[in-house]
Amino acid sequence: MDGECLCGAVTVHVSGRHEGQPGACHCSICRTWTGGLFVGFHAEDDAVTVEGDVRTYRSSPFADRAFCPVCGTSLWIRDLETGSGYDLMPGLFPALHGAPLKSEIYSDQAPAYIALSGDHVRQTQAEWEANHPFVEGDVR
Template structure:
């Protein structure tokens, strides 16, 4: 019997950092916090969460500790933001949706930091869980 184990590849803008995430994601979210806006240069950041052990790397993101115990990974060559992780819980890693070669299979399940959401995002899908 063959087991279905999807793989999802992606990487940075210049290709110096590549990854393959195996299996299904364990979560996905839109983050509206101020730091994610600064990091992404966008009004909202979208992440797909995988078990850390299911992600393999060709080239490694450089970590930046944006707040105590919270790390944002970026390409050391082109600066593309790729990951977010909580150093206190290294069992999962959030990968930016735009880093995937094909982001279409993924669905966000939560909106985080809604109290910081920009007014232009006021029409957010009410069927997705909102967390403040």
């Protein structure tokens, strides 16, 4: 499965183990980083090959966010706490266009202009942070 940024300077190839279903996050960092809605799917390190120059931004003590330095396309988040894999932006990959949404976290923090329909799993900030204590207060 191949994806690329808006300008084509960065290409991402995913093979092997990956979750084909993306999840959304409404935390304030994701909202600001993407300009609206973060959606990502998980892929293991050995399943991902990246070509091109990439910049990262340490958005919190436990996460790096990668983007294309030419066009600014959001590429992925790497969770430094769990230490493995990528949460890749599905919009880079035409093959995922038909993939249904798996989950929605920080659902109680969603802005009024984004309402995601469907039967996917929803977790509020309190529910998510109860199971992921290192992200507590993941706000700007």
